[in-house]
Amino acid sequence: MPERRTILPLRTGLLFLAPAAIFVVAFIVLPFFWVAVVSFTNRSLTGPGALHPHFVGLTNYLQLFAPRTFLQPGQFGSSLLITGQFVLFSALIGQAVLGLVLAWLFYRRESWVKQTVQTLAIVAWIIPDVVVAFAWSAFLDYGQGTLNHILTGLGLPRVDWLLGVPMLSIILFNTWRGTAFSMLLFSSALGSIPPSHLETADVTGANAWQKLRDIILPLIRTHIVTDLILITLWTFNTFTPFLITGGGPAFRTEVVSILTYRIAFKYFNFGSGSAIGMIMMLINLAFALVYLSLLRRREATR
């Protein structure tokens, strides 16, 4: 075994590491434990819990899962369902499928259409949340919105996007917002397939669907898994829909991140908000574990 060579003495190394480590501890590790502790208390900003918070055991968690209210609008269960739909339609179906379709359509083609679509998608992905949210509010507005103007121009009826179909609105928004990532990832995955593989398929007579199913999808499987996990996590945790619908109307677009925010920072019920935060964290952890095990299994079959 080759001797390990170090560039710096251990102590100097730690010194360089220290600033980053201090920030990580101060802003990630400590708050995490603080949230974990708070989730078992009745701490709040107002009322008796503000002055003398005390431990309430599992009360916060039991309340979240109380069967009677669980699925009522504005409650945890209902919010989870909304989040599930949001992830399914905007991330898994919207971003991933659309991203794959775009990558496949533009595979090995150079044209101004490709350049334009890619540029637009990337712009949608990189401009800041607040700017994007403002633009979408203007785009979707019932009376003055661009989209409704376009619809009327085409002789179609107006749609009350934000109040009538708020879920559809945030799903469209998030699809638009995030497709670039999947498209770029899948483009580079497709680029890594040797052209001779697809040409062999062409010569043997495979049609487009057979090529996709038999060759492309299996060859880019690991990219797909990575993409699905990442966009699931991001979409699960995203807060941006708040900037468009505020979680409403009547909690209909209140995904869990918005619920947490409402409970903790609007109702100032820190204990209950922290409990939701902890459960979100566990769900994220589960996703991450699934992801790691899928990646490991891939390495094993190699």
Place this chain on the structure above:
Amino acid sequence: MARVVFDHVSKHFGAVRAVDDVSFDIEDGEFICLLGPSGCGKTTTLRLMAGLEQPTSGRIAVDDRDVTFAKPKERDVGMVFQDYALFPHMTIAENIAYPLKVRGAPAKDRAARTADVAQSLGIDHLLERRPGQISGGQQQRTSVARAVVHKPKVFLFDEPLSNLDAKLRVEARSFLKHLQVELGVTALYVTHDQAEAMALADRIAVMEGGRVVQMGPPLEVYRKPATTFVANFLGNPPMNLVPVKLRLDGGRARLQAAGLDVAVDPGRASRFRDGADLTLGVRPEHLRLVPDAGEATFTGSVYTVEPLGPETLITCTVDGQLVTARLFGDEPPELGDTAHFRIDEHHLELFDDAGVRVER
């Protein structure tokens, strides 16, 4: 089994004339090698045949059916790519059976046919493995198996042996030849290796700069190279090419250069003027070592001696020109010796100043 016709086919990529006005016919069951240096348009010609490229102009026909713009799958060809293009996520059996699967053959027939082909190629013990778990030679056979499994009309090979080591290459070469004869299928085979082309082909098409400069049976191309390019490309070592001046005097013709003087039949030189610049070509095996200067055509000093077992290669410098002789059995001269060689006139080729062979 099929007849293939290329009729004035060109393929341009922008300003690059990858294939430039190529015409040839391939007879049913014939094995044709496209031979030429890298970048001369061999692969592009093959891809035009497969339908992976569309010609800029010209016509391609298979069995009198015009396939110029037909899709690859409508042409019924089997192709072996240089990198074999085996699907890494499929087993060897699945790889071989893929063309059958695509065509919707029932699973039972697929398995039977796969086993059949695999056995005739000697890879039937590998069927459950994946491409990453077998050797280069086995991968090459798998790729061939996949190309033949659906009994295509035309086989296409793009340098299929170039990724194998030298020993395996010779083995695989005989095997491919045997297979093609056995299946009796029409084959178009791309290679830059002249020995491979000589060994395999019924006819060789030598390409240069997108054009077919000569097409014919291997020995004809070897013996009567149409141009100095072909002469220089075929044979290892290639034909010796020496610039000479033609001397016509009183009904007799001589070719002269420093250290070289040889008489030729005046009929062969009749269309040239006295003093014309020609190129003399002679194969290394046609240089005879002679003991003294009297009978010699030319004299040079020995530059290298390479004993190869059955033969010895002697390279001499003749007035700065290198000339190589292949000697069998003779006691070879040593480094630095002065050696005398004789060329018999019937072994001697002439090329004009454009490098085109002069017919006898």
